[in-house]
Amino acid sequence: MSDPVNTFEAQQEGRPTGPLVQGYEVIIGFETHAQLSTASKIFSRASTAFGAEPNTQACAVDLALPGTLPVMNKGAVERAIQLGLALGSTIAPRSVFARKNYFYPDLPKGYQISQFEIPVVQGGAVSFFVGDESKTVRLVRAHLEEDAGKSLHEDFIGQSGIDLNRAGTPLLEIVTEPDMRSTAEAVAYAKELHKIVTWIGICDGNMQEGSFRCDANVSVRKPGAKLGTRREIKNLNSFKFMQQAIDYEIRWQIEEIEDGRAIQQATVLFDPDTGETRAMRTKEDAADYRYFPDPDLPPLAIAQEWIERVRSEMPELPRAMAERYVTTHGLSAYDAAQLTQSVALAQYFDAAVAAGAAPKLASNWITGEIARRLNAQDIAIGEAPVDAAQLAKLIVRIGDGTISNAAARQVFDALWTGEASDVDAVIEAKGLKQMSDSSALETIIDGVLATNEKNIAEYRAGKDKAFNALVGQVMKASQGKANPAQVNALLKTKLG
Ligand code: ADP
Ligand code: MG
Numbered sequence: 001m002s003d004p005v006n007t008f009e010a011q012q013e014g015r016p017t018g019p020l021v022q023g024y025e026v027i028i029g030f031e032t033h034a035q036l037s038t039a040s041k042i043f044s045r046a047s048t049a050f051g052a053e054p055n056t057q058a059c060a061v062d063l064a065l066p067g068t069l070p071v072m073n074k075g076a077v078e079r080a081i082q083l084g085l086a087l088g089s090t091i092a093p094r095s096v097f098a099r100k101n102y103f104y105p106d107l108p109k110g111y112q113i114s115q116f117e118i119p120v121v122q123g124g125a126v127s128f129f130v131g132d133e134s135k136t137v138r139l140v141r142a143h144l145e146e147d148a149g150k151s152l153h154e155d156f157i158g159q160s161g162i163d164l165n166r167a168g169t170p171l172l173e174i175v176t177e178p179d180m181r182s183t184a185e186a187v188a189y190a191k192e193l194h195k196i197v198t199w200i201g202i203c204d205g206n207m208q209e210g211s212f213r214c215d216a217n218v219s220v221r222k223p224g225a226k227l228g229t230r231r232e233i234k235n236l237n238s239f240k241f242m243q244q245a246i247d248y249e250i251r252w253q254i255e256e257i258e259d260g261r262a263i264q265q266a267t268v269l270f271d272p273d274t275g276e277t278r279a280m281r282t283k284e285d286a287a288d289y290r291y292f293p294d295p296d297l298p299p300l301a302i303a304q305e306w307i308e309r310v311r312s313e314m315p316e317l318p319r320a321m322a323e324r325y326v327t328t329h330g331l332s333a334y335d336a337a338q339l340t341q342s343v344a345l346a347q348y349f350d351a352a353v354a355a356g357a358a359p360k361l362a363s364n365w366i367t368g369e370i371a372r373r374l375n376a377q378d379i380a381i382g383e384a385p386v387d388a389a390q391l392a393k394l395i396v397r398i399g400d401g402t403i404s405n406a407a408a409r410q411v412f413d414a415l416w417t418g419e420a421s422d423v424d425a426v427i428e429a430k431g432l433k434q435m436s437d438s439s440a441l442e443t444i445i446d447g448v449l450a451t452n453e454k455n456i457a458e459y460r461a462g463k464d465k466a467f468n469a470l471v472g473q474v475m476k477a478s479q480g481k482a483n484p485a486q487v488n489a490l491l492k493t494k495l496g
Contacts (some may be wrong), residue, residue: 002137006307007071008029008177008227009179009227010226011138011177011178012027012177012178012179015179017181017223017224018181018182018185019181019182020223021220021250021251021254022254022258023072023222024221024222024250024254024257025181025219025220025221025222025223026181026182026218026219026250027178027180027218027219027220027227027228027230028178028180028182028183028185028186028216028217028218028246029175029176029177029178029179029180029181029182029183029216029230030137030174030175030176030186030189030193030215030216030217031173031174031175031176031214031215031217031232032173032189032190032212032213032214032215032361033147033171033172033173033174033212033213033214033215033449034083034171034172034173034193034197034202034211034212035147035169035170035171035203035204035210035211036046036075036076036079036080036170036171036172036175036202036203037079037171037201037202037203037204038073038075038076038079038251039048039071039075040073040075041059041061041062041146041167041168041169041170041175042070042072042073042076042113042144042145042146042168042169042170042171043061043062043070043071043072043073043113043146043168043297044059044061044070044071044168045059046058046059046061046062046168048169048170048208050168051209053164054152054161054163054164054165055162055163055164055165056165057165058147058149058164058165058167058168061168061170062146062164062167062168062365063108063164063167064109064111069296070113070200070294070296070297072297072300073170074158076144076170076172077079077144077300078306078310079170079172079202079203079232079311080120080121080142080144080172080202081120081121081302081306081307082200082202082310082314083121083142083172083174083196083197083200083202084120084121084124084142084174085124085307085310085311085314086196086199086200086314086333087121087124087126087196088123088125088318089120089121089122089123089124089139090121090122090123090143091120091122091302091307092118092119092120092121092122092300092302093301093302093303093304094118094299094300094301094302095113095114095115095118095119095120095143095144095299095300095302096116096117096118096299096300097113097114097144097293097294097299097300098113098114098115098116098291098292098294098296099111099112099113099114099291099292099293100112100113100114100116100145100289100291100292101286101289101290101291102288102289104150105151105160105162106149106151106161106164107148107149107160107167108149108164109290112144112145112146112148112171112362113145113146113294113297114143114144114146115143115144115145116143116286116291117291118299119141119142119143119144119380120142120143120144120300120302121139121141121142121143121172121174122140123138123140123141124138124139124142125137125138125139126139126176126189126192126193126196127192127319127385128188128189128191128192128243128431129188129337130182130184130185130188135180135189136179137176137179137180137185137189138176138177138179139174139175139176140175141174141175142172142173142174142175143172143173143175144170144171144172144176144300145171145172146167146168146169146171146444147166147167147168147169147170147171147175147252148166148167149162149163149164149165149166149167150162150164150165150166150351151161151163151225159352161238166210170258172202172203174193176189176203176228178217178219178227181187183243183246183247183250186216186242186246187239187242187243187246190214190236190239190242191239195318195341195342196317196318197212197319198342198343199315199317199342200314200315200317201315201343203298204227207237207238207239208237208238209439210235210237210454210460212237213235213236213237213363214235214236214237214242215232215233215234215235215236215397216232216233216236216245216246216249217231217232217233218230218231218232218233218246218249218250218253219231219253219263220250220253220254220257221461228253228263229262229263229264229265230263230265231249231253231263231264231265231267231277231279232266232267232268233245233246233249233268233269233270233277234240234268234269234280235269236270241272244270244272244275245270245277248270248275248276248277249268249277252277256295260474261408264279264282265282266279266280266281266282267279267280267281267282268280268383277362278396290322306390310348315343316328317395318346320339321336321340321346322336322339323336325339325349325359325363326397329353329359329360329363330359330360331359331360331363331446335363335367338366338367338371339363339366339367340378342381344380344381344382345366348381348384348388349362349363349366349388351387351388351389351392352366352388352389352390352391352392354392355388355389355392355393356392356393356395356396357391357392357395358395358399359400361395361398362391362392362395365391365394365395365412366391369409369412370384370386370391373416384416384418385415385416385418386412386415387416390415390421390422390423393422393424394408394411394412394415396425397411397423397424401434401436401483402427402433403427403432403433403434404434404480404481404482404483404484406480407427407432407434407480407481410426410430410432411423411426411427411430411432414426414430430479431479431481432481433481434482434483435478435481435482435483435486436483438486438490441474441478441482441486441487441490442490444474444477444478444482445474445487445490445494446494447477448470448473448474448477449494449495452469452470452473453482455467455469455473456495457471458468459495460495462471467491467495470491471484471487471488471491474487474491475487
């Protein structure tokens with residue numbers, strides 16, 4: 001492998017300068033560990049399920065006990081291929097597993113099986129929006145590797161223990177070029193990558209459980225200077241901490257440099273309690289790890305047919321789906337982007353449309369009323385008390401004139417709060433049906449006109465407000481059941 005620092009430097013040539021912070025340009029590159037959603041480990045049959053009793057899910061292979069041999073999990077490779085295809089990367093026809101040697105209590109076997117010189121996924125890019133600015137972050141690579149165990153510190157008894165359940169869990173480490181130029185861009189990248197891996201289903205994306213962990217490499221430089229020395233913030237497992245950590249790190253580095261101190265390459269941890277980053281160890285170089293090809297594993301060969309089969313089974317990606325919503329349903333690009341925030345949300349929209357909802361109305365309800373309620377209750381669309389079929393029915397009832405928009409909101413509220421489970425039943429029970437009988441409506445209008453001479457006179461004198469007041473009176477007299485459009489039309493005719 002060529003000298004990584006020089007490679008990164010060369011890749012940055014000709015890139016536009018980012019926004020400056022106190023005269024410094026910020027440079028960020030990400031390494032993300034996505035835990036692959038296989039049932040068993042990357043080289044053994046042990047379960048990957050989260051939350052088991054410590055040390056009940058690590059087998060002899062995960063611990064590399066003498067006499068055992070690792071066997072590649074095909075599902076993990078397939079997921080790596082899926083990611084590569086989703087991000088426009090090259091899938092290496094032949095890649096190599098290597099041993100990364102280091103000592104750590106949670107790695108009793110003394111080495112981690114990873115990929116070094118030849119990773120399975122090479123190149124590719126992630127594109128996303130920061131506000132209304134389109135950004136593209138290039139990937140260097142994504143490689144397969146096994147996770148280590150976990151140290152558990154039981155402060156209350158003053159002891160630490162090792163849980164090896166996580167040892168051998170399949171990871172895909174996704175590495176970017178140092179292409180990001182601000183905290184906002186870095187967080188947006190991480191969110192987009194998270195969306196993609198969960199969308200294609202290769203990772204459950206659960207950040208609290210550690211299924212999606214980001215390392216942010218941060219450096220600063222004067223515009224036009226060579227890349228500065230980076231510090232790597234490890235294991236950011238929430239977007240909020242990610243933002244706080246990177247912001248803090250940028251300020252800290254600038255202050256150090258301004259105070260005349262050079263930045264030392266280091267691995268740092270973010271402490272959410274203090275909001276600060278703290279050096280954990282000085283950074284190792286690749287040479288420290290004594291990488292060598294793992295003698296227990298043959299090179300990973302991926303035939304073109306396999307890649308093509310995976311390609312043919314790939315789900316439609318969020319970008320393509322959003323474009324389709326714009327072209328076939330006439331949605332705005334903004335609404336389409338909102339609806340493709342997650343597979344579940346897009347599926348909900350698709351289901352509502354398939355059940356007969358007008359796409360624009362379905363989009364308005366989902367990105368408006370429903371999004372607001374999901375947010376307020378902090379729940380996901382999968383937990384929404386109103387399913388897509390009921391939303392569609394509600395929209396159909398608005399469209400066919402059965403209920404007004406105002407009544408629809410009442411119906412929706414009854415469904416959401418669990419008061420009832422069917423649109424028609426609520427309409428019936430609450431007597432929300434709009435008046436469709438125009439002679440009954442005319443009687444009401446005549447009554448209103450007979451007692452509102454002042455408004456009539458004002459309307460004739462050209463005051464729009466007076467007309468609205470009359471509509472309001474009619475709506476009130478009909479107990480909200482009149483069709484406002486019909487009221488408008490009838491009133492206009494009657495007033496001449
Ligand atoms: P490791 O951290 O494992 O040694 P690499 O040397 O391949 O791995 O670099 C990892 C990450 O550091 C990449 O995401 C890359 O974009 C980022 N990076 C490299 N140089 C810089 C820099 N000067 N400033 C910020 N990020 C950088
Ligand atoms: Mg690193």
